[in-house]
Amino acid sequence: MDEVIMRCSIKSRLSPLILPDSNSEKGLYLENAIENHNSHPDNAFLKSDYPLSPINPAAWKGASSRARFGLDIGGTLCKVVFFEPLDDLDSRAPGIESSSPCFSSDKNGLGVEMIDQENSLSMSNSLTECCCSLKLHSFSPRMKESNEEAFCTASPIEYRKRFLMKQACTNSVDESESVLNINFIKEPASRNDGYFHGTTELSIDPAKCSNNVRKLWASSHDPVILSGRGTLYFKCFETWRIDEFLFLTKEHALVTTRRALGATGGGARKFSSKFLEIAGLELNRFDELKSLVRGIGFLMKYAQHESFEYPQGSFQGGLIQRPFKSLEDSSNDSDETLSEEENPDSANQFRDLDAISENQTGLKECDKTKIGGAFFCHDLNRNGPSHDAQTLYPYLIVNIGSGVSILLVESPEQFKRVGGTSLGGSTFLGLTSALTGCTSFKEAVDLAATGDSTEIDMLVGDIYGGDYSEMGLAATTVASSFGKLVQPSRRETAMQSPQHLAKATLLMITNNIGSLAKLHAQATGVEHVLFTGSFMHGNKYFVHFIETWICRDITEILFSSSCASASNKAFGCCHGILVQRTDKGHILAA
Ligand SMILES: Nc1ncnc2c1ncn2[C@@H]1O[C@H](COP(=O)(O)OP(=O)(O)O)[C@@H](O)[C@H]1O
Numbered sequence: 001m002d003e004v005i006m007r008c009s010i011k012s013r014l015s016p017l018i019l020p021d022s023n024s025e026k027g028l029y030l031e032n033a034i035e036n037h038n039s040h041p042d043n044a045f046l047k048s049d050y051p052l053s054p055i056n057p058a059a060w061k062g063a064s065s066r067a068r069f070g071l072d073i074g075g076t077l078c079k080v081v082f083f084e085p086l087d088d089l090d091s092r093a094p095g096i097e098s099s100s101p102c103f104s105s106d107k108n109g110l111g112v113e114m115i116d117q118e119n120s121l122s123m124s125n126s127l128t129e130c131c132c133s134l135k136l137h138s139f140s141p142r143m144k145e146s147n148e149e150a151f152c153t154a155s156p157i158e159y160r161k162r163f164l165m166k167q168a169c170t171n172s173v174d175e176s177e178s179v180l181n182i183n184f185i186k187e188p189a190s191r192n193d194g195y196f197h198g199t200t201e202l203s204i205d206p207a208k209c210s211n212n213v214r215k216l217w218a219s220s221h222d223p224v225i226l227s228g229r230g231t232l233y234f235k236c237f238e239t240w241r242i243d244e245f246l247f248l249t250k251e252h253a254l255v256t257t258r259r260a261l262g263a264t265g266g267g268a269r270k271f272s273s274k275f276l277e278i279a280g281l282e283l284n285r286f287d288e289l290k291s292l293v294r295g296i297g298f299l300m301k302y303a304q305h306e307s308f309e310y311p312q313g314s315f316q317g318g319l320i321q322r323p324f325k326s327l328e329d330s331s332n333d334s335d336e337t338l339s340e341e342e343n344p345d346s347a348n349q350f351r352d353l354d355a356i357s358e359n360q361t362g363l364k365e366c367d368k369t370k371i372g373g374a375f376f377c378h379d380l381n382r383n384g385p386s387h388d389a390q391t392l393y394p395y396l397i398v399n400i401g402s403g404v405s406i407l408l409v410e411s412p413e414q415f416k417r418v419g420g421t422s423l424g425g426s427t428f429l430g431l432t433s434a435l436t437g438c439t440s441f442k443e444a445v446d447l448a449a450t451g452d453s454t455e456i457d458m459l460v461g462d463i464y465g466g467d468y469s470e471m472g473l474a475a476t477t478v479a480s481s482f483g484k485l486v487q488p489s490r491r492e493t494a495m496q497s498p499q500h501l502a503k504a505t506l507l508m509i510t511n512n513i514g515s516l517a518k519l520h521a522q523a524t525g526v527e528h529v530l531f532t533g534s535f536m537h538g539n540k541y542f543v544h545f546i547e548t549w550i551c552r553d554i555t556e557i558l559f560s561s562s563c564a565s566a567s568n569k570a571f572g573c574c575h576g577i578l579v580q581r582t583d584k585g586h587i588l589a590a
């Protein structure tokens with residue numbers, strides 16, 4: 001099949017939405033899509049023991065299926081989104097609706113781009129061969145022949161050798177085996193680099209292969225079934241594992257030719273030759289910020305369901321906040337304390353503190369706060385979700401990845417990068433890891449949850465003995481992050497309290513990002529700010545802090561917080577997966 005033509009009125013073709021268990025935090029809700037819950041019930045982001053793949057064998061066994069991939073190879077994480085069509089699209093393809101919203105955005109580099117059909121892989125049907133075997137799909141007999149030819153001429157062995165040699169320098173390798181017969185390459189058990197350790201060994205033994213691939217491809221999200229079309233999968237691994245990923249892909253995937261994969265992020269440029277050399281994969285590169293805007297735009301249209309509320313008690317152990325303790329203290333000192341008029345922040349802090357102290361959860365009892373769907377939507381002025389793709393513009397995107405980019409999106413076709421900061425998600429993770437020895441993002445966030453940053457930060461009250469009323473600074477405002485550690489005795493104590501250090505780090509990063517977001521919103525005159533990026537994932541404290549303290553003047557704050565939507569750059573660059581223009585000018589919607 002050389003060409004597939006489909007209608008792309010996605011909304012009308014999909015089945016009704018089925019909401020999953022409300023205690024979960026996972027969730028991408030494409031409107032009218034169905035979550036696949038055949039997978040592990042505890043599907044957590046990058047959970048290393050998550051059962052392989054996304055692939056539900058029953059769903060693809062025997063099917064001449066094809067998967068189309070979009071990769072976002074970021075500074076820290078590589079996010080992969082792939083779509084596995086059900087079967088022959090032709091048989092399910094009615095005509096084209098040129099009025100489709102997908103069709104209309106194909107302009108100015110932000111809409112649908114020409115992605116040829118080579119941005120396509122197929123999943124192996126042979127589960128016994130390898131649980132997650134990938135092989136390049138050929139659309140026509142002619143292409144298939146050339147695939148096989150290319151496979152014969154490919155020479156990944158050299159690269160594997162080099163890789164093994166490199167590994168051998170740092171890892172214990174059984175020297176009794178020749179390079180090509182090595183079954184295991186053990187990584188040091190004690191490695192403590194602060195990141196998710198997905199794969200602990202490389203193996204060419206099929207049994208272990210499944211295990212390795214399973215671990216590497218830790219699922220980041222339950223698959224989403226687009227009824228009658230196929231399934232969307234979300235995967236993620238650390239970018240520093242790219243060699244491992246490519247070798248495993250090559251080793252187990254039977255990559256048979258050079259084909260283009262939709263790819264974005266800095267790594268799409270940096271590693272493009274590596275993809276080609278190691279795995280024979282050609283990257284079809286897309287600008288990452290364009291992909292981000294496009295991915296968000298797509299989700300905005302089709303994934304408007306926020307999904308989960310914070311369960312009661314989920315914030316046990318404290319919250320990120322401008323510390324209230326000394327504010328209470330200083331409230332006894334009427335001379336030093338700001339009036340509400342002088343310091344509206346201070347007044348709000350008191351009010352919020354009252355609300356919070358009722359249940360000590362650290363979360364306002366506020367039924368409009370929801371998280372976990374494709375978008376966490378919080379309208380500060382109205383109850384319930386209010387964002388609407390049409391009325392949202394102009395808005396800011398604050399993408400918190402390794403670093404932070406701030407974009408002003410003026411229309412679906414127009415955006416510009418208006419700012420950024422190097423103090424981003426990896427600053428939090430790197431610093432917290434270095435300071436506390438924690439070994440994963442989740443651990444760092446969990447640690448922060450139990451900490452008290454006032455033990456670490458120097459507050460205005462620490463300097464002034466109370467509020468600095470003249471300048472509107474409450475005593476509780478952080479004057480200097482980590483400032484208390486200038487005292488040697490404080491440092492010693494702090495080092496015994498990793499949770500306080502983690503919290504101070506999270507607060508510092510959050511405060512900075514929030515302030516920048518607010519300033520950029522003011523400078524550009526926008527009222528809507530959307531926070532996204534993997535830093536958001538499971539990071540309720542960030543969300544809560546931002547909405548409570550930082551962005552009160554902004555009409556609407558949106559959080560794209562699920563892992564799936566944190567993959568929106570990958571989504572954006574495989575937008576062509578869902579809506580694709582073929583070389584004959586047809587829309588292809590998978
Ligand atoms: N499992 C994880 N492993 C590492 N970092 C994670 C993880 N989950 C969330 N993060 C956070 O997400 C950040 C990376 O965000 P991401 O949007 O993927 O950026 P990039 O595209 O630069 O890799 C990390 O710096 C960290 O703060």
Ligand SMILES: CC(C)(COP(=O)(O)O)[C@@H](O)C(=O)NCCC(=O)O
Nearest residue numbers: 074075401402403404405420421422
């Ligand atoms: C360079 C980047 C666009 C890369 O994106 P990322 O992988 O961090 O998502 C981003 O890290 C960034 O904008 N950093 C901040 C640079 C600055 O404005 O100071």
